[in-house]
Amino acid sequence: MDKKYSNKGLKIIAAEIQGSSKQAIGKIIEENNVGFTVTKGAQGPVSIAGIPHAVAFGADGKLIFKGHPASEEFKDVVREALRDVKVVKENLGGLVALGDVIEQRTWTNSEGVKMVAAVTKIDVDKVVFRLQKNGKIVPYPISKLSEEDQKLIKGMIEDE
Structure with missing residues (x-):
């Protein structure tokens, strides 16, 4: 399922909780051609009642x-x-985080100043950035971005 739905943002993480060594876990991963992350041990708000056991959370975290x-x-x-x-979208590379319209990347404004941010919303004349530096949400006029970044944003608007 991890491979089949990875392009939709699905991420599977398995937890080995029986106390096996890292070498034993690695051997099982290799023998079974496991294509997802396996951790040694796990803690969290969900109790496990049997092995194997899976929990799934929706996009809202529930x-x-x-x-x-x-x-x-x-x-x-x-x-x-x-x-x-x-x-x-493959041309953006990587996965878009929950709620992001465009993944985190380096953006350049019309004066050459760079910032690293994800786009959480696109309006007709502005985008809303989530800044990497401090997580702040900042509305920003599309017209103040570099020509290249404006083209990327306009391409996203046209695709909708």
Whole structure:
């Protein structure tokens, strides 16, 4: 599922909780061609009742599944949660964080000043940045961006 839905932002992380060594975990990962992250141990707000066990959270961070990962219910819940998620545009590279219209990147204004930010919203004449430096949300006029960045934004508007 990790590979199948990774272009929609799905990230699977498995936790080994039986106390196996890193070498033993690595061997199992290699033998089973596991294509997702596996951690040694886990802590969190969800109790585990059986092995294997899976939990899934929706885009809003709420628990949407708790149970056996091989069950049809698990697959159905994940498919349903991803149903309305758009595929990430390949030309932007990487994945867009929850709520981001354009992933974090370096932007340049018309005076050559650079900033690292993600775009959380695009309006007709402005974008809303989430700055990497401090996480602040800042509205910014599209006309004050470099020509290259203006073209990128306008391309996003036209795609909608």
